[in-house]
Every structure is written in C-alpha cells, then in structure tokens.
Amino acid sequence: MKQILDRLSPYFLAGPAVLVIGVACLYPTLMAVRLSFYKWSLGDPWSSAQWLGLSAFRQALTDPAVLHSLIVTVVFAAIVVSAEMVIGTALALLMERQVAGISLFRTIFIMPMMVAPIVVGMIWRYVFDTQFGPANALLTALGLPAQSWLANPSLAFLAVVVSDIWQWTPFVIIMVLAGLQNLDQSALEAAQIDGATPRQVILRVKLPMLMPVLVITALMRLIDAFRVLEVIFALTFGGPGSATEVLPLHIYKTAFVGQQLGYASAISVLLLVVVFALSLATLALSNPLKDPRQ
Amino acid sequence: MKRRDCLKLFAGAAAGPLMAPALITPARAANRYARFAGKTIVVNWPAHPHYDAAAQFIPEFTKLTGIKVELDKMQYMRMHDKQLLEMSKPQSDYDAIAMLGMWKTEYVKKGLLAPLEPMMANADLADPGYDLQDIVPAYLSNIGMVGGPKGYLPGPGAKLYALPFGTETSIMAYRADILDQYGFAPPQSYAELLAMVGPLHDKAKIGAVTSRGQSGHQTTHAFLLHLNPLGGRVFDDAWNPAFVSEAGIGAVDVLRTVVETGPQGIPSFGFGEMENAFLLGQAAIYIDTIAIIGDVKNPKKSRVDGKVRYALHPKGARYSAESGGFGLAIPARSQNAEAAFLFLQWITSRAQDVAIALGGGVAMRNSTLANPDVLKKYPEYSVLKEQLKHTDPDWRPIIPEWGRIDEQILGVKINEALIGSATSKAALEACVAPIVDVMKQGGYIKA
Numbered sequence: 013m014k015q016i017l018d019r020l021s022p023y024f025l026a027g028p029a030v031l032v033i034g035v036a037c038l039y040p041t042l043m044a045v046r047l048s049f050y051k052w053s054l055g056d057p058w059s060s061a062q063w064l065g066l067s068a069f070r071q072a073l074t075d076p077a078v079l080h081s082l083i084v085t086v087v088f089a090a091i092v093v094s095a096e097m098v099i100g101t102a103l104a105l106l107m108e109r110q111v112a113g114i115s116l117f118r119t120i121f122i123m124p125m126m127v128a129p130i131v132v133g134m135i136w137r138y139v140f141d142t143q144f145g146p147a148n149a150l151l152t153a154l155g156l157p158a159q160s161w162l163a164n165p166s167l168a169f170l171a172v173v174v175s176d177i178w179q180w181t182p183f184v185i186i187m188v189l190a191g192l193q194n195l196d197q198s199a200l201e202a203a204q205i206d207g208a209t210p211r212q213v214i215l216r217v218k219l220p221m222l223m224p225v226l227v228i229t230a231l232m233r234l235i236d237a238f239r240v241l242e243v244i245f246a247l248t249f250g251g252p253g254s255a256t257e258v259l260p261l262h263i264y265k266t267a268f269v270g271q272q273l274g275y276a277s278a279i280s281v282l283l284l285v286v287v288f289a290l291s292l293a294t295l296a297l298s299n300p301l302k303d304p305r306q
Numbered sequence: 307m308k309r310r311d312c313l314k315l316f317a318g319a320a321a322g323p324l325m326a327p328a329l330i331t332p333a334r335a336a337n338r339y340a341r342f343a344g345k346t347i348v349v350n351w352p353a354h355p356h357y358d359a360a361a362q363f364i365p366e367f368t369k370l371t372g373i374k375v376e377l378d379k380m381q382y383m384r385m386h387d388k389q390l391l392e393m394s395k396p397q398s399d400y401d402a403i404a405m406l407g408m409w410k411t412e413y414v415k416k417g418l419l420a421p422l423e424p425m426m427a428n429a430d431l432a433d434p435g436y437d438l439q440d441i442v443p444a445y446l447s448n449i450g451m452v453g454g455p456k457g458y459l460p461g462p463g464a465k466l467y468a469l470p471f472g473t474e475t476s477i478m479a480y481r482a483d484i485l486d487q488y489g490f491a492p493p494q495s496y497a498e499l500l501a502m503v504g505p506l507h508d509k510a511k512i513g514a515v516t517s518r519g520q521s522g523h524q525t526t527h528a529f530l531l532h533l534n535p536l537g538g539r540v541f542d543d544a545w546n547p548a549f550v551s552e553a554g555i556g557a558v559d560v561l562r563t564v565v566e567t568g569p570q571g572i573p574s575f576g577f578g579e580m581e582n583a584f585l586l587g588q589a590a591i592y593i594d595t596i597a598i599i600g601d602v603k604n605p606k607k608s609r610v611d612g613k614v615r616y617a618l619h620p621k622g623a624r625y626s627a628e629s630g631g632f633g634l635a636i637p638a639r640s641q642n643a644e645a646a647f648l649f650l651q652w653i654t655s656r657a658q659d660v661a662i663a664l665g666g667g668v669a670m671r672n673s674t675l676a677n678p679d680v681l682k683k684y685p686e687y688s689v690l691k692e693q694l695k696h697t698d699p700d701w702r703p704i705i706p707e708w709g710r711i712d713e714q715i716l717g718v719k720i721n722e723a724l725i726g727s728a729t730s731k732a733a734l735e736a737c738v739a740p741i742v743d744v745m746k747q748g749g750y751i752k753a
Contacts, residue, residue, distance in 0.1 A: 142571030162574035251521025
C-alpha cells in the first residue's frame with residue numbers, strides 16, 4: 013500500500029498544476045487550432061461556422077500583409093532582445109556591487125516592468141507626441157528640429173523599440189542579478205587569486221557561469237517579443253502605414269476588425285510554430301536543463 | 307435622400323409612439339418607471355465630449371425613475387470588439403450600448419441588437435411626448451436605420467435599431483484672429499482652401515489645417531471627409547470600387563497638402579491629437595465633427611475660446627458633409643431591455659437634448675437647433691443648421707464588411723500616401739484588389 017502511495021504521490025503533487033496549465037493554456041490553444049479550420053466571426057452562432065480545411069493556412073503563407081508583419085516582428089524581436097540582454101546584463105553587473113543607495117536604484121530600475129503595457133504605450137505616445145511631447149522638447153532645447161516621431165516609419169519603429177527596451181530591460185536585470193547572487197563564490201575567489209582582472213572575471217568566469225540564466229532569459233524575452241501587442245496598439249496601432257504592424261497586432265486586427273476569427277487563428281498557429289522553432293533553436297545552442305555531464 | 311422622403315419613411319416607425327397617447331391612461335404613464343425602480347442597467351459609454359456632457363445628467367434619471375445607471379466608459383475605437391464579446395453571450399452584460407453608426411449593420415446581421423419599434427409601440431414603456439420625427443433625419447438614417455434597399459438607409463424593410471446620441475456633422479472651424487491678422491478670408495471652396503494653406507502656414511508659422519491621419523480608421527475618415535464634397539464615392543451602384551477617380555485621387559492629394567502644411571505629425575493623429583492641435587493653438591483651421599463647438603468653450607481643454615468662428619464645410623464639386631456619429635442601442639440579449647429603453651427614451655428626449663446641448667454636448671433634434679437658449683449660448687448652431695441641409699447620409703457604405711475595408715485596407719494604403727511611401731493614385735489602386743476580394747466574399751460582387 014505504502015509503495016503504491018509513494019508511486020502515486022508525484023501525480024497527486026503535480027496533478028493540480030498540470031490541470032491548471034491544461035485548462036488555462038492547452039485548451040485555448042487547441043480551440044485556436046480548431047478555429048483555424050473554420051470561417052467564423054464573433055457574434056455568429058457556432059453552428060453557422062463554415063469548414064475551410066487548410067485553406068486559411070495556405071492563404072496566410074501567401075498573404076503579403078502576413079509576411080510583412082512577420083518580418084517586422086522578427087526584426088523587432090531581434091533588436092529588442094539583443095539590446096535588452098546587453099543593457100540588462102551590463103546594468104545587473106553594475107548593480108551587483110554593494111554601494112550606498114544601490115537598493116533604491118534597483119527599485120527604480122525595475123519599476124517600468126510593473127506598469128501595465130497599455131499604460132506604457134500611452135506614456136510613450138505622450139513622450140513622442142510631435143506637438144507637446146518631451147522628446148521634441150528636448151530636441152528643440154538642443155537646437156535640433158522637432159521630429160514627427162510616430163508619423164515617420166523609421167522613427168515610429170524606433171519609438172516602439174525604445175518603449176519595449178524601457179519596459180523589459182528590468183526583467184533581464186532581475187534575472188541576471190538573481191543568477192549573479194547564486195554564482196559559486198569559490199570560483200570567483202579562485203579567479204581573483206590567480207590574478208584575473210575585473211574584466212577577465214566578468215568575461216571569463218561570470219558570464220560563462222551565467223550562461224544558463226542568460227539563455228533562459230533570452231528565450232523568455234524572445235517569446236514575449238513575438239507576442240508584443242498592447243504597447244504598439246496604444247503607441248502606433250501599427251502605423252504609419254503598416255511600418256510597426258507586428259504579427260500579434262495583425263492577428264488582432266484580422267480577428268476583431270476584419271471579423272475573420274478563423275483566419276486570425278490560422279496566423280496565430282503559424283506564429284506559435286515560428287516561436288516554437290526559435291525556442292528549440294535557442295535551446296539547441298545551450299540547454300540549461302541539460303545535464304552538463306552528458 | 308431628401309428630408310421629405312426621410313420623414314415619410316420614419317412616419318411608420320414613429321406611428322407607434324405618436325399613437326400611444328390615445329392608449330395610455332394617466333396611471334399607466336405615472337407608473338411607467340415604478341416597476342423598474344431599484345434596477346441597475348449597465349451602459350457601454352465612450353470617452354467622448356458629448357457623452358461627458360451627458361453623463362452629468364444621469365443622476366436626474368435615477369432620481370426620476372429609481373433606475374441606477376452604471377457606465378462602462380472606454381475609448382471609442384476599443385468599444386467594438388468589447389461590445390461584440392459582451393453581446394454574444396447568452397445574457398449580455400450590457401443593457402444598452404453607445405455604438406458608432408458604422409457598426410450597426412454588422413450587429414444587426416448577427417442578431418445582436420433589439421429593434422426599437424416594438425418598445426416604442428409598447429404603451430407601458432413609450433413616452434407619449436417622445437418626438438421621433440424631431441430628430442434630424444440624416445442622423446436617424448445614418449445611425450438608426452438598418453435594412454432597406456441599400457441595407458443601411460431608410461426604405462422598405464428598414465427598421466430602427468438605434469437612437470442618435472453624440473451625432474457628428476463635419477463643419478469648418480477657423481481661427482478668426484489669425485486669418486484676419488494675415489489677411490485671409492475663410493475658405494468657401496476647396497480651391498480657396500488649397501490656395502491659402504501654404505501661404506497661411508508660411509506667414510502665420512502655424513499649422514494650416516489639422517486632420518486625423520493615424521493609419522487605419524482615422525485616415526479613412528479623413529479621406530472620406532474630402533471624397534464626398536469632391537464628388538467621389540467609395541462604390542458604384544454595383545458595389546465595384548469607384549474611388550480610383552479624379553475625386554478620389556484629389557481627396558488624397560488634399561490630405562497630402564494638409565499634412566505638408568498642417569501641424570507636424572498628422573499621419574499619427576487620432577481624433578484627440580487632431581482636435582488638440584486646434585484647441586491648443588497649433589492649427590488655424592479644423593474641418594471635422596461638430597463636437598469641437600463645446601470643446602472650444604471648455605477652459606480645461608481649449609486656449610482658443612473667443613477666437614474661433616465657424617463656417618460651412620468648403621464646397622468641392624458640391625456642398626457636402628459627413629453626418630453620423632454615435633447612437634444608443636439595446637443588445638438583443640440585454641437582461642434589462644425595458645429599463646434600458648426607458649433610459650434611451652429619456653436621455654434622447656427633447657428636454658434632455660436641450661440640457662445636454664447647453665452643457666456642451668451636441669444637439670441632434672431640430673427643435674434644439676431652433677431653441678433660443680441654445681442659440682444664445684452657441685450661436686454656432688446656426689452654421690450647423692445650414693450645414694445639415696447639405697449632409698449626405700450615404701457618404702460611406704455602412705455594410706458589415708466596412709470595418710475591414712476601412713481599417714485594414716483603405717486606412718493603411720492611404721496612410722502610406724500621406725507619409726510619402728506611395729503616390730495618391732498608387733495608394734488607391736493598391737486598395738482595389740483586396741476590396742474586390744472582400745466584396746466577393748460578402749456576396750456583393752459575383753465571384
């Protein structure tokens with residue numbers, strides 16, 4: 013009896029979590045996959061849904077608007093994740109030092125992450141407002157011409173990149189700080205005894221030891237960057253033209269403006285596949301869960 | 307459609323309420339509200355100057371009827387999907403909604419709205435003093451009627467689904483002080499407007515005309531603002547795209563000129579930014595909704611009170627103006643439809659229309675536009691009265707597919723022309739094929 017209970021106990025312990033994940037994550041995903049085979053719009057009875065098979069996927073793969081949004085998303089994700097990893101890691105290494113007032117700085121630095129994304133979008137929309145925004149006020153004070161930040165494709169893209177970096181670099185800082193605090197101090201002491209310079213300690217000891225944390229952090233940010241919606245929704249709504257129309261925003265517009273929920277679901281499934289492939293590629297490069305002895 | 311025709315068409319819809327007095331006993335009228343006392347209705351309500359002005363009177367409704375009103379207030383362009391979600395439920399969480407007229411056919415096609423005539427004909431609910439025919443016909447057509455030969459205008463088979471509330475008509479507001487100072491007369495035609503915007507911008511060092519321009523709906527709205535007066539249409543009578551025309555290209559060219567000579571950043575402007583540019587003194591001319599009248603006088607929003615005058619929307623090939631805006635409707639699955647109807651009836655009544663207009667909202671009744679108190683406080687309404695003679699309820703096609711065409715096709719491609727990524731003609735031509743696809747899918751054009 014005791015043996016049976018011992019054998020079952022992991023299932024009892026993991027069961028509730030699996031159930032919650034199944035209901036909260038898997039069920040909507042499966043419903044989205046199901047919906048992608050139908051033509052249906054919100055408000056219509058499900059009985060009126062029309063079976064389309066794979067045609068929505070075929071359409072998505074040749075739709076110039078989808079491909080454009082995918083390219084915008086990939087470029088956006090590549091820039092913001094790279095920038096956030098570099099800036100976040102550098103700031104974490106600075107904040108690791110025990111100097112006066114560092115706790116206050118840490119608190120200030122992580123605050124952007126706590127702001128709701130839609131509010132972040134509104135804040136940055138104000139910052140980049142052509143007429144009254146602080147960005148142009150600063151340029152004018154410096155004797156430079158004011159810019160139409162959100163009306164110029166390149167500047168608007170820059171604006172969404174800056175807002176994402178502002179909001180999510182703190183996440184990288186927290187992850188790297190946590191990783192730094194768990195580093196094996198004996199390795200660091202050994203490096204110092206061997207005469208390593210601070211730069212060498214960072215590049216040759218700390219960063220290699222942090223690599224599992226960095227990979228997981230980059231992966232989480234990459235997945236998030238591919239799902240970015242609210243900030244761009246409030247900041248540019250994809251414009252000017254479609255210069256900042258990332259794939260999640262295109263999916264949103266297709267679903268709720270165009271009322272093509274089936275087609276939007278098909279694009280969502282394709283996005284899921286892209287993110288899954290990128291995640292696998294990242295893990296293939298460095299899998300923190302892999303036993304190093306293998 | 308002529309006003310006379312509209313009145314004839316509405317006569318049927320109005321017959322119920324107009325006949326109601328004969329059926330109503332005084333006790334019935336007195337008890338109209340009694341059985342709903344204590345109920346709470348939830349109303350989806352936009353952040354909009356008219357609705358802000360109207361909200362201050364809602365406590366009076368609660369005092370009169372005992373019905374509490376809970377407002378779910380949100381940015382108006384975010385209301386559509388929220389309303390679809392809420393109204394699709396077996397029991398809608400909204401008892402009434404404020405909706406843009408352009409959503410009406412989609413909602414009705416999906417069976418999400420309750421027709422108002424049955425409630426207007428219900429002697430237990432209808433106010434015998436309610437005067438439907440007093441509502442400006444163009445508003446009632448554009449916002450309230452669904453069905454008829456075109457699907458979205460009055461005619462045989464059309465039914466009333468919404469009461470206009472927060473209506474819009476395009477007019478021109480201009481900074482009289484600036485135009486006087488630099489020797490410009492207010493433009494009466496597009497030719498005069500286009501001739502003056504460059505010199506005005508250069509001399510006054512101010513944006514000439516403010517405009518919406520954000521990619522999507524806002525750009526389409528700005529395009530249509532000019533398309534109709536210039537003599538253009540979105541579709542021909544067979545639902546084929548008709549905007550790649552002299553008038554269509556001209557309308558985009560007008561917008562491009564407006565962007566070049568207007569306040570900086572127009573291709574990112576939503577309604578708020580566009581209006582603020584005028585209210586805060588960054589632009590000399592505003593051509594858009596009448597909602598500006600109340601906001602100009604609002605010291606919290608405006609720095610230009612006392613400097614603004616109003617005139618007709620300039621003439622192109624014809625005088626024309628947009629007419630539309632918001633209406634109040636009742637979801638088909640509302641849990642308190644009758645109480646919601648009483649609210650709609652009260653807040654769109656003659657007395658409330660006057661009160662709201664005096665409070666900074668927009669009048670939608672002919673009687674309000676002729677009210678001496680309103681005209682004394684807002685002499686600008688004389689311009690609106692004149693402008694309403696030139697409104698065209700068919701200035702845009704309100705078909706269920708319009709959202710997709712408006713937001714995802716026209717609004718994006720024309721915005722590309724505004725930022726210089728495409729010529730006016732190329733931008734419009736790029737819209738044709740995707741719009742034809744949409745129209746084929748909708749069954750308007752044979753595949």
